[in-house]
Amino acid sequence: MPLKLTVVGLGYLGATHAAAMAELGFEVLGLDIDPAKTDLLATGRTPMFEPGLEELLSRHVAGLEGSSGRLRFTHSWEELADFGDVHFVCVNTPQKHGEYACDMSYVDSAFAMLAPHLRRPALVVGKSTVPVGSAERLAQTLRELAPAGEDAQLAWNPEFLREGFAVQDTLHPDRVVVGVASEHAEALLREVYAGPIAEGTPFVVADYPTAELVKTAANAFLATKISFINAMAEVCEAAGGDVAKLAEAIGYDERIGSKFLRAGIGFGGGCLPKDIRAFMARAGELGADQALTFLREVDSVNMRRRTHMVELAREAVGGGFLGRRIAVLGAAFKPDSDDVRDSPALNVAGQIQLQGGQVTVYDPKGMENAKRLFPTLGYAPTALDAVRGADAVLHLTEWREFRELDPAALAEVAGQRLILDGRNALDPELWRKAGWTFRAMGRPQA
Ligand code: UDX
Numbered sequence: 001m002p003l004k005l006t007v008v009g010l011g012y013l014g015a016t017h018a019a020a021m022a023e024l025g026f027e028v029l030g031l032d033i034d035p036a037k038t039d040l041l042a043t044g045r046t047p048m049f050e051p052g053l054e055e056l057l058s059r060h061v062a063g064l065e066g067s068s069g070r071l072r073f074t075h076s077w078e079e080l081a082d083f084g085d086v087h088f089v090c091v092n093t094p095q096k097h098g099e100y101a102c103d104m105s106y107v108d109s110a111f112a113m114l115a116p117h118l119r120r121p122a123l124v125v126g127k128s129t130v131p132v133g134s135a136e137r138l139a140q141t142l143r144e145l146a147p148a149g150e151d152a153q154l155a156w157n158p159e160f161l162r163e164g165f166a167v168q169d170t171l172h173p174d175r176v177v178v179g180v181a182s183e184h185a186e187a188l189l190r191e192v193y194a195g196p197i198a199e200g201t202p203f204v205v206a207d208y209p210t211a212e213l214v215k216t217a218a219n220a221f222l223a224t225k226i227s228f229i230n231a232m233a234e235v236c237e238a239a240g241g242d243v244a245k246l247a248e249a250i251g252y253d254e255r256i257g258s259k260f261l262r263a264g265i266g267f268g269g270g271c272l273p274k275d276i277r278a279f280m281a282r283a284g285e286l287g288a289d290q291a292l293t294f295l296r297e298v299d300s301v302n303m304r305r306r307t308h309m310v311e312l313a314r315e316a317v318g319g320g321f322l323g324r325r326i327a328v329l330g331a332a333f334k335p336d337s338d339d340v341r342d343s344p345a346l347n348v349a350g351q352i353q354l355q356g357g358q359v360t361v362y363d364p365k366g367m368e369n370a371k372r373l374f375p376t377l378g379y380a381p382t383a384l385d386a387v388r389g390a391d392a393v394l395h396l397t398e399w400r401e402f403r404e405l406d407p408a409a410l411a412e413v414a415g416q417r418l419i420l421d422g423r424n425a426l427d428p429e430l431w432r433k434a435g436w437t438f439r440a441m442g443r444p445q446a
Pocket residue numbers: 159160161162163164219222226259260261262263264265266267268269270271272333334335
């Protein structure tokens with residue numbers, strides 16, 4: 001009999017995981033504590049913009065025309081527990097309000113709700129990013145609360161998907177990492193991931209703490225890489241160097257690699273910033289805080305980028321924002337996403353507004369979420385409308401749409417032909433040829 005899977009928590013991670021598992025041929029039952037979310041997913045639509053996900057849902061959600069019917073949703077924990085051989089817990093672990101530590105309440109409550117219904121042998125698999133040590137504690141919760149006792153086992157299987165590439169990353173991961181305490185758990189997870197493993201995806205078996213740490217270490221490394229190049233951008237600016245050229249040149253060294261070396265206004269989103277902070281907090285609890293003090297610097301280099309962008313813009317418009325109209329291109333924390341959580345672009349826009357600037361934002365997908373979070377900023381329906389009459393244009397999220405803009409057409413409507421590239425993603429020559437003053441972070445002015 002093929003395994004039956006369930007997914008608890010249907011955000012970016014869970015919704016994608018559920019749809020991807022159905023694509024791999026499994027029967028999947030999903031649950032989210034927010035009924036609005038499951039109701040929407042049941043119609044084949046998603047609450048967020050994620051390329052390819054709605055297509056996958058339409059192929060598998062039961063009741064949709066022509067679907068495989070392998071993916072269903074429920075509100076009942078009992079039905080979920082009776083259905084599944086393997087339960088994936090994909091709930092979020094946000095940063096605690098006013099603290100560095102991560103808020104485990106959604107994970108804890110998912111386990112507390114599920115465990116009392118586990119009457120038959122089952123493997124519960126945590127996928128959320130958690131402080132190291134959580135898996136051991138949650139295994140204990142299962143032992144105490146599950147009627148199946150020792151037959152309700154735990155595994156930790158961190159997820160490395162990137163927003164905007166969630167479907168691709170889930171179906172074709174770089175690696176699958178599992179933290180297990182038994183051969184049985186490992187065998188079940190090998191069965192779940194047999195498809196990707198057959199395609200050559202490495203399968204790394206570890207203990208609980210190592211599996212939990214792989215995720216936080218990977219994100220800490222990525223954050224460090226971005227802050228490293230942003231620190232180099234600061235030095236380049238002081239010395240008159242060009243950080244884009246520097247990144248290209250060091251990136252040719254295979255030990256360094258060219259990815260994640262784009263200097264600009266830094267990282268944001270629902271993962272990297274909160275994950276490095278939670279990592280520091282947990283290391284502190286473990287008495288290993290000294291090992292991660294460098295992450296404090298990674299965080300502060302990153303936050304400094306946003307303020308630095310504001311300073312560059314202020315200086316470029318003549319020393320103050322009062323009475324100045326600023327067009328902001330980009331609201332999402334990165335392209336191909338409508339996610340505005342901890343978005344560097346919106347942070348910069350907000351700072352400029354606080355200093356008296358009249359800000360108009362345009363983003364291809366992130367507008368609705370941005371309006372909810374920053375209702376007092378101005379918004380325009382197109383890039384051209386945002387730029388109309390502006391004293392400066394700030395390019396803050398590197399959507400392809402912005403790279404394909406026609407600088408000559410924008411020059412016609414702009415108040416001043418002044419653009420600042422906060423992502424080092426536009427072609428300076430193209431803009432300068434069309435009469436724009438082009439400035440970028442960590443690069444010489446022409
Ligand atoms: C990240 C990790 O990449 C992923 O493996 C993990 O599962 C979740 O966290 P995500 O938050 O989707 O994924 O975004 P990512 O593509 O990593 O970008 C993070 C931020 O870094 C964005 O704000 C992006 O604009 C910024 N970034 C990225 C840079 O500033 N420079 C770069 O060179 C690369």
